[in-house]
Each structure stands twice: as C-alpha cells, then as structure tokens.
Amino acid sequence: MSAPKKVVLAYSGGLDTSIILKWLQTEYGCEVVTFTADLGQGEELEPAREKAVMLGIRPENIYIEDIREDFVRDYVFPMFRANALYEGQYLLGTSIARPLISKRLVEIAAETGADAVAHGATGKGNDQVRFELSAYALNPDIRVIAPWREWDLTSRTRLLDFAEKHQIPIAKDKRGEAPFSVDANLLHTSSEGKVLEDPAEEAPDYVYQRTAHPEEAPETPEIIEVGFEKGDAVSLNGEGMSPATILTRLNALGGTHGIGRLDFVENRFVGMKSRGIYETPGGTILLEAHRGIEQITLDSGAGHLKDSLMPRYAELIYNGFWFSPEREMLQAAIDHSQAHVTGTVRLKLYKGGVTCIGRWSDHSLYSEAHVTFEEDLGAYDQTDAAGFIQLNALRLRLLAARKARVK
Numbered sequence: 001m002s003a004p005k006k007v008v009l010a011y012s013g014g015l016d017t018s019i020i021l022k023w024l025q026t027e028y029g030c031e032v033v034t035f036t037a038d039l040g041q042g043e044e045l046e047p048a049r050e051k052a053v054m055l056g057i058r059p060e061n062i063y064i065e066d067i068r069e070d071f072v073r074d075y076v077f078p079m080f081r082a083n084a085l086y087e088g089q090y091l092l093g094t095s096i097a098r099p100l101i102s103k104r105l106v107e108i109a110a111e112t113g114a115d116a117v118a119h120g121a122t123g124k125g126n127d128q129v130r131f132e133l134s135a136y137a138l139n140p141d142i143r144v145i146a147p148w149r150e151w152d153l154t155s156r157t158r159l160l161d162f163a164e165k166h167q168i169p170i171a172k173d174k175r176g177e178a179p180f181s182v183d184a185n186l187l188h189t190s191s192e193g194k195v196l197e198d199p200a201e202e203a204p205d206y207v208y209q210r211t212a213h214p215e216e217a218p219e220t221p222e223i224i225e226v227g228f229e230k231g232d233a234v235s236l237n238g239e240g241m242s243p244a245t246i247l248t249r250l251n252a253l254g255g256t257h258g259i260g261r262l263d264f265v266e267n268r269f270v271g272m273k274s275r276g277i278y279e280t281p282g283g284t285i286l287l288e289a290h291r292g293i294e295q296i297t298l299d300s301g302a303g304h305l306k307d308s309l310m311p312r313y314a315e316l317i318y319n320g321f322w323f324s325p326e327r328e329m330l331q332a333a334i335d336h337s338q339a340h341v342t343g344t345v346r347l348k349l350y351k352g353g354v355t356c357i358g359r360w361s362d363h364s365l366y367s368e369a370h371v372t373f374e375e376d377l378g379a380y381d382q383t384d385a386a387g388f389i390q391l392n393a394l395r396l397r398l399l400a401a402r403k404a405r406v407k
Contacts, residue, residue, distance in 0.1 A: 003028040004116035008109045010101055011036050013048025017120045019159055020147045021055050022166045033112050037101050038066040040186025063108055068186055072243035075100055076187055080286055081231040082334045084314040089264055091280045092317050093188025099322035102134030116143035123149040126269050130320035137323035186247055188280040199265050199275040210279040214258035214352030221350035226289040231338030247282045254281025258352040269319045285354050292345040292356035296364040302337045
C-alpha cells in the first residue's frame with residue numbers, strides 16, 4: 001500500500017500522541033493535521049497547539065475545537081434516554097465519546113484533502129474498534145492508520161528512546177512506569193492498568209480524581225431538582241441550562257457528595273476482561289433523575305419493552321456501532337418513547353448515593369384516584385380483578401392438573 005500524503009491525527013498533546021505524530025512524519029514522510037477535541041476532560045488544550053507547532057505542524061493544520069455541547073446534546077443525552085448501562089453497571093463514558101471524535105476526524109480529512117486518519121488506541125483495547133468502525137461508516141474509502149498495531153516501539157523504553165532521538169519533551173514522571181492510565185471527558189473519568197490490574201486489590205484512593213470519598217462527603221444531604229423535556233434534562237433547580245452546562249453542574253454536585261464511583265471488571269469487545277475505575281458523578285445523578293421522571297410518564301408496556309432493548313443498545317455503543325443502522329433503529333424507538341417524558345424530579349444527594357424523593361409532571365400517568373387505600377369513588381371496581389386472575393391462572397391450573405395426572 002502506498003504511503004498516505006496527508007493524515008489527520010487525533011492528538012492530545014501528550015507523549016504518546018506526540019510520538020505518533022513524529023512517527024507518521026518519519027515513517028510515511030506525510031503531512032500531518034492534528035485534531036484536539038475539548039470534550040470537557042478538564043485539561044488546558046493550548047499546550048497541545050504549542051507542542052504541535054514545535055513538532056513542525058503548520059498553524060493552519062492544527063485544529064482545537066470545543067465540542068462539549070455537541071458531545072452532550074447529540075451523544076450523551078440520546079444515550080441517557082435509553083438508560084444505557086453496559087453489563088448492568090457501566091455508563092459508557094469512554095465509548096460514547098469516540099464516535100464524535102471519529103466524525104470530526106473524517107470531516108477534517110474532507111476539509112483538508114487528507115487521505116487518511118490516525119488514532120493512538122492500542123491493539124488490545126476497545127477504542128481501536130470504535131474509532132475505525134465509526135470512520136468507515138462515515139467514509140468507506142478513508143484509510144485508518146493505527147501506529148500501535150504497526151510500529152516496533154513495543155516497550156516504554158523504545159518509546160522514550162524514540163522521543164529523545166526526535167527531541168520530543170518527556171515529563172520527568174514519564175521516565176518511570178505510570179501508575180495507571182486515565183481517559184477523561186465531561187461524562188466520566190476512566191482509570192486502567194498498572195496498580196489497578198489485580199482485581200482482588202482495592203484501588204488506591206488517589207486514583208479517584210473527580211469525586212470525594214463518600215465517607216468524607218458532607219454530613220448534610222443536598223436536595224436538587226432536575227427538569228426534563230422529552231427525555232432530556234433542561235433545567236437544574238428551576239434554571240434553564242444548555243446540555244453541557246447541566247452535566248458540568250451535576251458533575252460538581254455529584255463530586256462533592258462522592259457520587260458515581262464504580263470499580264468494574266468488564267468484558268472487552270476484543271475478548272479479554274479488563275478492570276477499570278470509573279467516576280461518573282453527573283451521569284449517575286442524571287440516570288436516577290431520568291428513571292424517576294419515566295416512572296410517572298412512561299407507559300408500562302413501552303417502558304418494559306425499552307428496558308428489554310437497553311442491553312443490546314448499550315452493547316452496540318460499547319462495541320463501536322454508534323453509526324450502525326441497528327443502533328439508529330433502536331434510537332428511533334427510544335426517542336419515540338420519550339415524547340411525554342417531561343416534568344421535574346427531586347433528588348437527595350448524600351454520601352455516595354443519589355435517591356429520587358419526588359417527581360411530578362403535567363404528562364403524568366399516575367392516578368391517585370386508582371391507587372388510593374381510601375374510598376376511590378368508583379374509579380376502580382375491585383371485583384374485576386377476579387376474572388383477570390382466573391384467566392391468567394388458567395394455563396397454570398392446567399399445568400398443575402397435568403403434573404398431578406402424569407407422574
């Protein structure tokens with residue numbers, strides 16, 4: 001295969017992607033365009049620009065974009081309409097960010113005339129799959145370069161030697177083995193590797209970066225209210241906010257109260273099990289709030305069907321199929337279910353926990369007249385239940401009769 005002429009690189013400005021940048025230049029002799037996305041990871045991104053310039057990238061080929069609102073509005077919120085949890089626990093914080101990064105890589109490639117995109121995901125993880133499936137779904141002719149699967153820089157020593165040879169700055173702590181690796185965005189932080197690799201050992205408290213230890217969280221509960229329109233959060237304590245602003249505020253609240261910690265061993269798409277430490281403070285609050293408003297606004301049949309679809313939907317996102325027709329089909333059904341998921345939820349935040357303590361809506365299906373233990377004034381005829389039970393019991397009685405007859 002001929003060498004690419006121009007490559008758009010997903011670039012963080014860190015050591016690994018800086019090495020990749022230089023490797024692309026030396027290995028292929030190609031022009032490199034860098035794309036650095038502000039997804040709310042909490043880091044200053046201007047140093048990435050300075051590092052790219054230092055490595056020979058022309059200013060017009062450096063893209064640094066704040067896409068936090070796009071991320072929450074078009075990816076996080078649609079996912080939360082489904083109450084998506086991978087393997088029952090993981091809120092998919094890393095998984096849901098990759099499609100948007102891939103989308104911008106492909107778009108920038110089109111804008112700049114690049115014939116390839118590149119990422120820094122390793123050959124052992126899920127991210128390589130997510131980046132590449134998304135890229136090919138958006139441009140079937142794009143070439144994707146994954147240096148970790150191609151180069152011979154197979155050890156930390158070789159990487160550092162390459163960096164020194166090409167005068168790439170190395171932070172002092174990079175001389176040793178990093179205690180763990182971190183991925184962060186507005187939805188979560190993910191920590192994996194090294195001190196976390198033994199799932200029998202408790203994670204050191206210093207691993208947690210976004211949340212207070214629940215035992216050290218405030219002694220007084222905090223009560224908040226989240227408003228929803230058609231399944232999406234639109235206000236906090238009565239104040240209307242943009243999607244990214246709401247998630248940012250919920251992160252701060254959840255972090256203060258130690259909410260959203262998860263120590264999880266998951267099944268990677270590539271086949272191995274992996275232990276990760278996740279912090280999703282705002283997302284954990286948002287999930288409880290969304291479940292709370294659905295309880296009174298979503299029909300039971302629609303809600304139960306939606307819950308049965310959720311594991312498949314979550315698996316598709318985890319495995320990198322955001323741009324697949326099956327995910328889009330499920331999204332259409334999920335979004336249809338949210339037409340009346342509008343109202344307000346009151347929540348209590350306290351020492352690592354978030355609890356829904358109240359919910360109300362003009363679209364509510366809850367009827368106090370039907371469920372009251374007091375006089376219901378004819379709203380419900382209790383004698384109707386006898387026939388209902390007899391019909392539902394018929395097959396069970398026939399089965400019992402057969403069991404008695406056939407020993």
